[in-house]
Amino acid sequence: MHAFSDSTTATPTAVPVPPSLSLPMIEAAFPRQLHPYWPQLQEKTRAWLLEKRLMPADKVEEYADGLCYTDLMAGYYIGAPNDVLQAIADYSAWFFVWDDRHDRDIVHRRPVAWRRLRDLLHRALESPEDHLHHADPLVAGFADSVRRLYSFLTDTWNIRFARHFHAVIEAYDQEFRNRSEGIIPSVEEYLELRRLTFAHAIWTDLLEPSAGMELPDSVRQHPAFRRAALLSQEFAAWYNDLCSFPKEIAGDEVHNLGISLITHKGLTLEETVTEVRRRVEDCVSDFLAAEREALEFADLLADGTLWGRELGAAVRACVGNMRNWFSSVYWFHHESGRYRVDSWDDRSTPPYVNNEAAGEK
Template identity: 80%
Template sequence: MPADKIEEYADGLCYTDLMAGYYLGAPDEVMQAIGDYSAWFFVWDDRHDRHIVHRRPLAWDRLRTGLHTALDRPHEHLRHEDPLVAGLADSVLRFHRFLPGTWNTRFARHFHAVIDAYDREFRNRSEGHVPTVQEYLDLRRLTFAHWIWTDLLEPCAGIELPESVRKHPAYRRAALLSQEFAAWYNDLCSLPKEIAGDEVHNLGISLIVHEGLTLEEAVVEIRRRIENCVTDFLVAERDALRFADGLADGTVRGKELSLAVRACVANMRNWFSSVYWFHHESGRYRVDSWEDRSTPPYVDNEAAGGK
C-alpha cells in the first residue's frame, strides 16, 4: 500500500483484530508477533494475486525463492531489498524466541509447504486450470495455512506440544475443523470478488465447474459444509477436552500438558467467532462498494512487486 492508502484503509482491514480474537490469553509479545505476521500474510497474498493478474512469473519466482531462503536463514534476510522477504525474516526470528528449536523447525517445514502450495495456485490460475473439488480442498489446507495457525496455538499456551498430543485424533480433528470452517467461510465471502476476477481457486468455483452446480446451488453447498464444520466441531471439542483431562496423570508434566491442550482447544473454538466477525467487519470483503469488484481499492495495482 502507498502511504495514503495505509492511512485510509489499514485499520479498517482488521487483520490484527482477527488474530486478537483467536489467540486469547497469549502473552503480549507473542500476540504482537502473530498480529504482525498475520498482516504480512495478507499483504503477501495480495502480492501473489497481483503477480498472477499482471502475468509476472519471473517476479513471483524471485519472491517465492526469497521466501524459502528467508525461512531457512532469516538472519541473512532482515535487510533484503524486498520488504516482503525482510518481513518474513523478521517474523520468523521473533517466533524463534518463544519455543524450542524443534517447534521452529516444524513451523519452517509447514510454511515451506504453504509457499509451494501458493506456487501451485500461481500455475493453476495462470493456466486457467480449475481444480476438482477434492484437489481444491487438499490444496486449500495449505494455501490457508491450516497447520501454521494451529502451530501458533502453542506459543500462546507457552508450551510445545509433543507429537503424540498434536497428532492424537481428538486434538487433530478439532484443529482441522476450526481451520476448514475458516477457509470455507473465507471462500463464501470471497466468491463475488473471485468470480469478478476470473479466479479458479474457490470451493464455489470448483463446485460450479466440476459438479455442475449453479451459483446459487454452490452457495447453498458451501453453507452446508460450513454449518457441518460447526456441528462436527462441537463433538470433536468434547473429545479433545476428554483427551486433555486424560493427560492429567498426577505428574507435573501431565498437568502442564492437560492445561495447555485445554487452552489450545478453547482458542480453536474462538477461531469460529473471530473469523465470522472478521469477514463482516473487514473492508477486505466489501466488494459491493469497490469500483472494480475484482480489485481491492487499497492495492497499488501496478507497482506491487515490480514489473
C-alpha cells in the same frame, strides 16, 4: 447479533450480517472475545506495516484499521503473552500483504517476479537473520516476523513451522500456475490445496507459543486434538470461500470451493452456495463433538503430576482457542473492508493493494 463496525473503537455499532452468510449457531454458541492487548496490537501492527514499507503510508492511513487484520488474531489467540500475540499479528498482516502481491503478480502476468519472491521466501524461512534488510519489503518483513516467531519455543518447533510454511509457499506456487493457465482444480484437488494455501498447519502451530508450551508429537497427532484443529481451520477456509465468492468471480479466480463445484460437479450458482454453506455448518456442529473429545483428552493428560497438569492445561488452552477461531473468523468477514466488493470502484481490484508492487513492469 451484529459485528463491530469500526475497529478503532471498543463501542459496538450495528453491522448487519447478510442472511446468506448468517450462521445463528456461531452467533449463539460461540461468544466473541478480544485479547485485552488488542488496542496496542492494532497500533503497533499499523506502525510495523509502515516501518517495514509493506503498505504505502496513504493506504495504511486509510485502510489498515478497517481491514481488521489485528482483530482477527486478537480474537483467536486469547491468553497469549503480549509479545507472542504481537509477533503473530504482524506475521498475519504480512501474510495478507503477501497474498495481495501474489494476486497482483498473477493479474499483471509477472511470473519471473513471483518465482524470485517464492525462492527468496524459502531462503528467508531457513535463515531469517540474513534477510532482515532485503531490498524487497515483503522479504524483509517476512524475515523479521519469522525471526520473532522462532524466539518463543525450541528449534524443534521452528523446524516444524518452517516445514509447514515451505509447503504453503509451494501451494501458492501451484495456485499461481493454476490461475495463470486457467486451470480449475477438481473439488478433491481444491480441498487438499486449500488446506495449504489457507495455512491450516501454521495457525495450529501458533496455538503452542500462545499457550506457552510446545506440545509433544503424541499430543498433536492424537485423533481428538487433530480433528478439533482441522475442523476449526476447515470452517475458516470454507466460510472465507463463501464470503469471497463474489470478489473471486469478479476477479476471474479459479481457486474457490464454489468455482470447483460449479465446474466439476455441474451445480448451479444457487446450488453451489447451498452446498458450501452446508459444509460450513457441518464444520460447526462437528467441531462441537470434536471439542468435547479433545477436552476429555486434556483431562486424561492431567494425571496429577506437575507435567501432566501443565500439559493438560496447554491442550485445554489450545482447544479453547480453536473455538475462538470460529467467532473471530465469522465476525472478521463482516467487519473487514477486505470483503466489501460492492463498495470498490473496480470489483476486481481491491483499493487497499499497491497495484505497482515490486516486480516486472
